Amino acid sequence: MGLIAAFAASSVSRAADIESALIERAKKEGQVTFYTNLIVNQVVRPVASAFEKKYAIKVNVSRADSQTTILKLVNESRAGRTEVDVWNLSSGLKSFVEAGIIRKFTAANAAEYPGAYKDSNGFWVATNVYVNTPGFNTQLVPASEAPKTLNDLLDPKWKGKLAWKPNDVSGAVGFIGNVLTSMGEDRGMTYLRQFARQDPITVEASARAILDRVIAGEYPIALQIFNHHAVISANKGAPVSWIPMEPATVSLQLAGITRDAPHPNAALLFIEFMLSEEGQKIFQEAEYLPAHPKVPARTPSLKPEGGGFKATVLSPEIMDQGIDHWADVYKRLFR
Structure with missing residues (x-):
């Protein structure tokens, strides 16, 4: 000792x-x-x-x-x-x-x-580390048309076409936490109220399972997937890719x-x-x-340093301080 x-x-x-x-x-x-x-x-x-x-x-x-x-x-x-x-x-x-x-x-x-x-x-x-980003079916969404930024997700053409899980960092709560942490409370809440009008689809499944359903063509895009899962599947021939949307969630x-x-x-x-x-x-x-x-x-x-994209690191301290609030925002805006 x-x-x-x-x-x-x-x-x-x-x-x-x-x-x-x-x-x-x-x-x-x-x-x-x-x-x-x-x-x-x-x-x-x-x-x-x-x-x-x-x-x-x-x-x-x-x-x-x-x-x-x-x-x-x-x-x-x-x-x-x-x-x-x-x-x-x-x-x-x-x-x-x-x-x-x-x-x-x-x-x-x-x-x-x-x-x-x-x-x-x-x-x-x-x-x-884990990097959470959007993932998309490359047969349903050409790479040139995939959303590149958070503001792109507000395009009406994505209304009702974005899937996510409700809980934890690899789901709605992590998405909300990233937005509020990176944008600040006021600007972040303004964005999230706009995004709520897109009617994202809540799926009670793991991030990996939701990505598999994107690959199967059930949904064109999933939010907060683990980007390495998309690469593993793509390397096996699956029609899937990920988007280095900034800031990614780490x-x-x-x-x-x-x-x-x-x-x-x-x-x-x-x-x-x-x-x-x-x-x-x-x-x-x-x-x-x-x-x-x-x-x-x-x-x-x-990884952000290898891919040249910015990311928000949701440290344990940030998670502990914010996760109850993020979950409450999800319930108020998306349930």
Whole structure:
């Protein structure tokens, strides 16, 4: 535990400086337990296997959606039987902080990450990012006619033809949050009142499922899809593309360490590995969008810096402060 405290007190250190000390202690612990909502076969197993091969430390994985994982972690802590070392989620940070079940840490490999991709208080670092944009069926909407800007979405020809899901960042709530965050409350609300006249179609499904329905021709355009999903499908021959509409919405996949982690040194070493260029290249090969600024996406244009488009980063703090308001705006204007 003393080693973790020492790292927390250090603002910046080089990976080479910490590795030998960490490895010795982490190997004595022998294992690390990882709770995540990432897809196991696509990215979790490759990351875990590479870590195990490099350090001979076993990775135990539990996969569930963010809300289920939060509940499980909180219940473990309350019962005094914390099993997880490293948590990795895309939402719910406020619940962790309020419950006091996560600890501060400093990962040397996070030193190169943008400030928006790591917590100034030391509770989390982003392992990968998500970019939400419109996606469209290229057989129904020629690229030259696809809407390029938020104002283009107000064109009467798109009335009743724009699909979205009602909740979270990959749906109406994220769209509203992006508009209000980037435009400001007054101008943003004026825009959203105009956009409400377009009668966007609410679909109770995941962003991926809605994109599949766009591909099938059920809807010409979907809002707030994950842009890497469109590329994955297009590479398999599907008639779909995405629009780098500015500002795109960027949200983060967060990783951190539990307060009572049974294997705190292995936990920190595992996070260091995920944040390293080596670990980030595994995310890249799995067609996720790496958070590391030196590791591009497999299709570089998917990330704002690679594609040359502007984006609004909806950090956990912005989400926590605004999401209830954004959900209320959705209910008032779009229900």
